[in-house]
Amino acid sequence: MYEEFLEDIAQTNGLRGVNTYLKLIAGIGAILLCLLSTSYIPPLFIASVLSMAILYLARIELRTYGELFIVPFSFAVMSVVVIVLLSGGGEVYWSWNPLPWFSLSITSESINEGFFVFCRVIGGMSGLIFIAVTTPMTDLFVVMKQFRIPEVVLDLAMIIYRSIFMIMEQLKQTYQAQVMRLGYGSFRESIQSFATMCGSVFIASWESGEDLIRAMDARCYSGKFAILGETRPVEFLPVLAVAVFLILSSLVVVISRNITLIGAGP
């Protein structure tokens, strides 16, 4: 019914104490290198290094990590099928032309392209998940403030962050109560129950929003939140690790630039 938040994991992961900027540089750097690469090898290299870091350094359970890939996988498979069928070039294995402006074909180039995009999604997702499981949102707020994100946006983001957990709690209770009363027996019933749940939670959260402003007013709220961030020290070993990772990955990008799955180029 509802999904587990990575935030809970991020608050207790093994890399919590590492400087936030270092983790962001590693994650975003990995994503950028995946996008810059022209071969399927660098994304796979980046994904395997980051997966090791996520499993062994951040100590995330294999099962939790694997489950995170289910949604991106299904999206990637569906879209890659389209890419394979539409793009062309190279040796033609199969083709079908039902209409003059519409033709489907499977060629060596299209398989190359599809496989490359699929690997890039895996590489990019591993970079994203690396940031998600190692860096809690509370640390990112400090970074956003240093990057001069407009205060209104930051305040809004923090209230959204807070209300997510509040609403979630309410939703869990309502959902359990509905399930116990057989509220999700048939499709019709589940639509009805789901809508009632959303409606009641919307009203409840609206009221808690009003309570929040009253509570903040009572504490001299002036329209600005104070962010009390902890600064994490920059240590030698993590800097070295991130630098080695990014340099190695860039080398892989450069070296493997002409390699494709079928018929490696010159």
Added chain:
Amino acid sequence: MHIMEGFLPLYWAVIWWIIALPSLIFGIYQLKKILEADREALPLLGVTGGFIFILSSLKLPSVTGSCSHPTGTGLSAICFGPWITSVICAIVLLFQSLFLAHGGLSVLGANIVSMGIVGPLAGYIVYRALRDTRLNMYLVVFLACALADLFTYFTTSLELALAYPAEVGGIASSFVLFMGIFAVTQVPLAIVEGVVLALVFKYIVQLKPDILLRLKVFPEEKIRAARSEA
């Protein structure tokens, strides 16, 4: 429907960011103006953002059996207008990528355009066009929310088609194919979401109509009439 990290080539990721930025800036400007006028709006906007996030992290009872997520943007567009919704959506999409590993950072711009700008704008236009007609209020909410969802999915398909045009027929035929393959999950989802949000709306009308009156979502007489019917 979110595009996943790494799916779009770098230049398309950048282009969608550039397209998304002006309306985000306009949204932030509007947000500032609203907050200057009414300080109490901030927690309410925050709660709406939280609500959209929660709604999109829930699995809808879906017909096709796949896990489908409602977007919830239609309701927000009706309540706060499309531009503020785009700012809320941008924050929610960022949280989604970091809390649930849905979407991504480089493709955030593309996802903001489809889910935060085009979808809500379409829903809002439908709502504004039909608000003062004699059409049933719940039907208007259903249409606005379902169309917001459908347009989100059209835009995502277009984004994918532009990045990966077909060899024969170019962008148009790859657009058709992307739409076709995602229609299986997205069309039933849009209808279910429209029904759910219309029912949510009905629930709010019955229990706490002052929220809707305060936001001037529908004229007072219309809400009063709907309440006396129930």
